[in-house]
Amino acid sequence: MSDKKITGKAYDVNLLRRMMEYMKPYRGIFWMSVVLTILLALVAPALPMLIEYTLDKYILKYDTSGLSWMFIAMLSLLLIQTLIRYYHTLMTNTLGQSVIRDIRIKVFNHITSLRLKYFDQTPIGKLITRTISDLETIANIFSEGLIQIIGDLLQLVVILGVMFYTDWKLTLIVLIPMPLMIAATYVFKEAMKSAFTDVRIWVANLNTFLQEHLTGMGIIQYFAREKQEMDKFEVINGQHRNAHIRANWYFSIFFPVLEIIMAIALGLLVWYGSKEIMAHQISAGVVVSFIMYINMIFRPIRELIDKFNTLQMGMVSAERIFEVLDTQEQTPDTGTLKPTKIRGEIEFKNVWFAYNEENWVLKDVSFTVQPGETLALVGATGAGKSSTINILSRFYEINKGQILLDGIDIKDYDLNYLRKTIATVLQDVFLFSNSILENINLNDSTIERSRIIDAAKQVGAHNFIMRMPGNYDFKVQERGASLSAGQAQLVSFIRALIHDPAILILDEATSSVDTESEELIQGAIDKLMKGRTAIVIAHRLSTIQHADRILVLDKGEIKESGSHQELLSFDGYYKKLYDLQFHSAGI
Incomplete structure (x- = not known):
């Protein structure tokens, strides 16, 4: 689903109700x-009422006896409002952050459960946008949006009620604009x-571009593409800037328009109120309080628009998250099977597989690997070797056929x-930006x-690890950049060995290392494969000559x-493949 289509349901009540479900633990x-929102709305008109009373009862009558008490009352009221607003802000922000913490955990768990096909079709930058910035926008629904909108509407009702009760004619004059x-x-909306x-x-597009580039x-710098990619970035960044400028332009138009409307209401109030004062129909204190009420009416309306936009952005982000x-x-x-021991017998029975329904990657493939046997897969790029181990x-799920493990369909096993x-x-070893120890145990504290x-x-990696600063606690850089290809590969072997698998798959495990490292890694492979069923993918035929069987x-x-x-x-x-490799190597 495209971003343009997603935004079509920004006011879906069902969507809002669904978000509210995450609020239940924080009732x-x-x-x-x-x-606190109700209290803020109820105390809002109190200050103008106090000022009206003070002006009419004391100041205009030159009676200073009660001014000190009125000053204390106003100061106390402001202190109470400040405390209520403080706790209101604290509660709403706590609510918002608690909700998005729960949603973010659920989103992350859901993403990790998705099959690889989804990631083949979805840019990672868009998922990062969903998990981070879109969720932060949802938090604003709770901290600055929904409850604040309710509070502003309630304040409008309370203030208008007080105004109509005080002088309904003056109120109608004020409401003319x-x-x-x-x-x-x-x-504006x-x-x-x-x-x-x-x-x-454009935020999502920007994140996607940055993540990929x-x-x-390395590829950009190898091929001297800095200038061309910078030009692309400037286009995307410019569109992102233009979108923000357009939004800010609307704000720059709307708020001055509101000020003009507010000025019209104030002018009407002064014109009509002055006539009423001179006719002794109302007091000066009423007009002064109404001047304050005008600000209290227009300020919530102005903020309502802002909060409404916050709610709207949050709803758009919420729909993307729920997508x-x-x-x-x-x-x-x-599947539910969790046998205490796996022998390691693998059987492919008439397996057909395609990433899409038009192009078959595997066609009626059948073979058997006996427990403890080593099977090698060879063939040109695109022959289906990696697809075989992925399924x-x-x-990925096969289209037709059956894959058995110890005579049982793999779908019957717990995933x-x-x-x-x-x-x-794998050939391309992925290491997290953690310590060597954490990259081996994958944060499993039960592994001593x-x-x-x-x-x-056992795999011959202990010596090089001990030479690292901090040895096993040495922090490798992202993707293992601080280690050589051979060292990273050895760490991946330790990781595989420590989890004691029944079946071992090696996908081009020695193709990207030098000859010296390959000898060390080959020794590690021999240790790792001992007593285990193994499937080996290799372009170098020299590394699979001792395999029990080659497909x-x-x-x-x-x-x-x-x-x-x-x-x-x-013959x-x-x-032909063997002769080609060894003749090209000069053997």
Whole structure:
């Protein structure tokens, strides 16, 4: 769904009701905020009433006896208003931040449950926008939007009630310019809806651009694309700026218009009120209090527009958040099996798979891997090797056929159990910006440090780790930039070994390291594969010659199967690939 389409339901009552569901755990804070809102509205007209009384009863009669008490009363009233406003602000902000904390946790948990296909189709920058800035906008619904709107409306009702009770004719005179304000407000509301929609769209586009280009900065600099990418950034940033300027321009027009309307109301009040004072129909104190009431009427209306826009932006952001939460792209987790031991027998039975229904990546693939056996997958890029291991872990669902683990369909296993049973070591090792220890145990505090050290010694990584500042507590940079490719790969081997998987998958695990590191890593692989079922993907045929069996894939189909020597004797696809690699290497 596009951003433009999402903004069509900015005032959906069902959407607002759905947001209110997240407020239920904080009912106490909500009702306290409501009570404080009501108190603020009730005490709002008290100060003008005190000033009216003081002016008519003491000042105009030159009676100074009660002025001190009136001063104390006004000071006390201001102190009470200040305290109520302080706790009101504290409660509403606490409510807003508590709600978005819960929603953010739910959004993050939901995102981590989505299958990889969703991330293939969704820019990461947009998800970052949803999880951070859109959620902050939702917080404003509670801290600055909904409750504040209720408070401002209640204050308007209370003040207008007091005004009509004091002098209904004077009140009607003051309200003469109100239709102008209603018309200006409607025009402003429609304009701001469009402006805020554009702001949110360009914020998402800006985040997406930055995320992609910061991640791919190496490519940009390798190919000297700084100037071209800067030009693209300037276009997006300029659109983002223009959207904000347009929104601010509407504000710069609307608020002066409100001031003019307010000035008209004040002028009418002074004109009519002066005549009434001279005719001894009303007191001067009433006119003075009405001057204050005018400000109290127009200020909430002015703030209502601002709060209304806050609510509108929050509703737009909420719909985007719920679009993510409503995305049903999870891998079905209906299996319940969690056997105490997995032997590691894998069987593909007539498996068909496609990322989309038009292009088959795997076509009627069938093979069996016995427990403890090592199977190698070879073939050209796009042959279906990586897809084979991705569907085994159910990162993608097959279209037809069946995949069995120990004779049982993988869909019958609990999904978390299945994925913990299979450890995958990729060519492009991903390390978080944490310590080496935390990258190995993945923040699982039940894994003891001694176990990690033993595993590191087994794969030959302990020595290089001990040479690092802080050894196992050494903080690696984002994506492991502070480690060499070989060192990062060894850390990934420790991570796989420490979780003791029954099945090991190695996807081009040695293709990006130097020869010296490859020898060390090959030793680690031998340790890691011992006693485990293993599936190895490799372009370098030298690394898979000792595999129990090799499958040759081409365009999603199995072309050849056998041991290294058997495949060489076939003088087929594998033999040609082998000769090509070793002749090009000068062997």
